[in-house]
Amino acid sequence: MSRIFSGIQPTGNLHLGNYLGAIRNWVSLQNDYECIFCVVDLHAITVWQDPAELRANTREVAAAMIASGVDPKKNILFNQSQNPSHSELAWIFNCVARLGWLNRMTQFKEKAGKHKENASIGLFAYPNLMAADILAYRATHVPVGEDQKQHLELARDIAQKFNNDFGVDFFPIIEPVIMGEATRVMSLRDGSAKMSKSDPSDNSRINMVDDVDTIVKKIRKAKTDPEPLPTSKEGLEGRPEAANLMSIFAALSDCTVEDVITRYGDQQFSVFKQDLADVAVENLSPIQNEMRRLVDDHDYVDGILREGAGRARAITEPIIREVHDVIGFLRA
Ligand code: AMP
Ligand code: TRP
DSSP states (O other): EEEEEEOOOOSSSBBHHHHHIIIHHHHHTTTTTEEEEEEEEHHHTOOOHHHHHHHHHHHHHHHHHHHOOOTTSSSEEGGGGGGGGHHHHHHHHTSSSSSHHTOOOHHHHHHTTTTTSSOOOOHHHHHHHHHHHHHHTTOEEOOOGGGHHHHHHHHHHHHHHHHHHTTTTOOOOEEEESSSSSSSOOOOOTTSSSSOOSSOOGGSSOOOOOOHHHHHHHHHHOOOSSSSSSSGGGGGGTTTTHHHHHHHHHTTTTTOOHHHHHHHOOOHHHHHHHHHHHHHHHHHHHHHHHHHHHHOOHHHHHHHHHHHHHHHHHHHHHHHHHHHHHHTOOOO
């Protein structure tokens, strides 16, 4: 059976892009696959995190997953640092991946910006840890947003090089699963920039914890252009803000962008935005209520993560032992 692994960083400001690009798809996959979902706290510390905030954000991401419908009994849900196999395999992959491969990673360039010399080594080696996350379970399918495609290609290269170097057929070649109508949700302030946790403008994103008034206000203020909504898919070309809002609408109402065009083509943004705010609130409110209840229940959330980590270790420990044998580490 195929095995799924995916993760989200506990870096705060969990947003609609994380929900539509990742969490919601996980919920729909959990019935057909064996799933392992991870709050990737080791990835989070590749840039500075305040310890108290890291703890709170870890619980918040776990709460968001559970509130969205991820079933922690059926699936494994845990935080990465509670399973040492991730760091261990990441070190081995540091010795497999080539400097040239990592130098091509666009996310590192974006995150490190002009201060490359000052970035942590962890930020540079981030994709090796991500490959280790997946391959420590020999997972085959990885549901993510489009921004993670390059990292997953690197993970495939690492698996392939390991297999070739040692003449084994040990790690599977993983498949990205990029699904839905909103695989790349863009900023509400700039249709050419990704909706992101780290955008300094809070109006650029809908946070999972935003209240109804805030959601409505952010959608009303979202950047648009002066034309009415397009009447065909071709009409979306060169109109990134319209394309973004229409694909968010489609994803939230479980229909296609074509359906949204049929319904709103030629109408003004004001009408459409009102309806978009309504579907956003309708989708997010129940999740938010449940999230609020869960984040305060530390015992419950911590218990889920602890139990999930135990199940996660039980899968990876024998795999790591096999990796040691393949490499030639002596088990005395
Ligand atoms: P991160 O916030 O970087 O930990 O991302 C967690 C998951 O959310 C990954 O699967 C990302 O691909 C996905 N994701 C993040 N931002 C977006 C976005 N703007 N649109 C769609 N998916 C996203
Ligand atoms: N790098 C991913 C992101 O920022 C998070 C992540 C870490 C991940 N490890 C993973 C996603 C393994 C999928 C599989 O979005």
